[in-house]
Amino acid sequence: MSETTPAPDLSFEMPPALATQGFAVRPRTPQDTDFLRELYISFRWAELEAAGWPDAVRRSFLADQFRLQDNHYTTHYTTTAFLIITQNGAPVGRLYIDRGGVHEIRLVDIILVPMLTGQGIGSAIIRVLLDEAARTGRYVGLHVESYNPARRLYQRLGFVDRKPQGPYMFMTWGAGHPDDDLPFEGG
Template identity: 45%
Template sequence: MSSVPPVTRRPATAADLAFLYQVYADSRAPEMALVAAWDEAQKAAFLRSQFEAQHTHYHQHYPDAHFDLILRDGQPIGRLYTCRLPGELRLMDIALLAAARGQGIGTALLADLVRAADQSALPVTLYVEGHNPARRLYERLGFVAAGEAIPYEFMRRLPQVKTAS
């Protein structure tokens, strides 16, 4: 029996923007803690502008993407953005609120994603910053470095196609 709390997903809507911003800001909290010269209002303004730029970019450049909320017991705890591109499944973003991290939720969601990609014989691709702790998780799931777009690293996991014996 799994000890991972069960989660569901649902498409994000315009009504979820405040929560999506909260997830974004929460995921950048360690970074913001290093910016001692900024007061809280400056940090909030910076995070808001970065969130809006990212949100706009994703929706403009990935109009066919799945922009999902991750829910536990019906309550939103994170976001998962994916897009099927020609010849690949792109993991655009996965982020959980700090209180939901370290419980195996992200691992379970990514394992489901790579299983689905394997069934479709598609590689899964993503971009990750080199210092992001999630990089270790991606490597455990079989992702390998496949290029660089500073400050990001492009990673790919080739499909694990099972053959009949």
């Protein structure tokens, strides 16, 4: 990291309701790579169901996709806090937050193990970032695949579509986005 690139802000205060259930975050370590690969595979597995590939081929493809995504994130998101979500000390998800922007807090990624999805855990974690943005006068931005069910969650939390970018939709929450006074671009 160069002198002009600020160190990632690793702070994150787990909501009290989740903290009492043993949830916490910690910085990612090299020992987390196997867990993160398996988490990614579990998250993307169903998407490839229609391809009809044998499980070994699907697994190999997704492991490669994880490696490429992980390399992209760690190479290009130099001010991002790469956090592991834990429950009672065991890893159960990832939370990647970039606070390097003056006006934006970027939710780079959040994934929980499948057995914890749909229980309001991700929403509670995201609300911490929304509260931080409101307190600091920033907005929260993220990219989500247009077909990803998480997009509906983001909309329920108050995120608005900003701009389609390939298969992704850029969404924001809160005031202060430079395009707040401009009409939405696209579909």
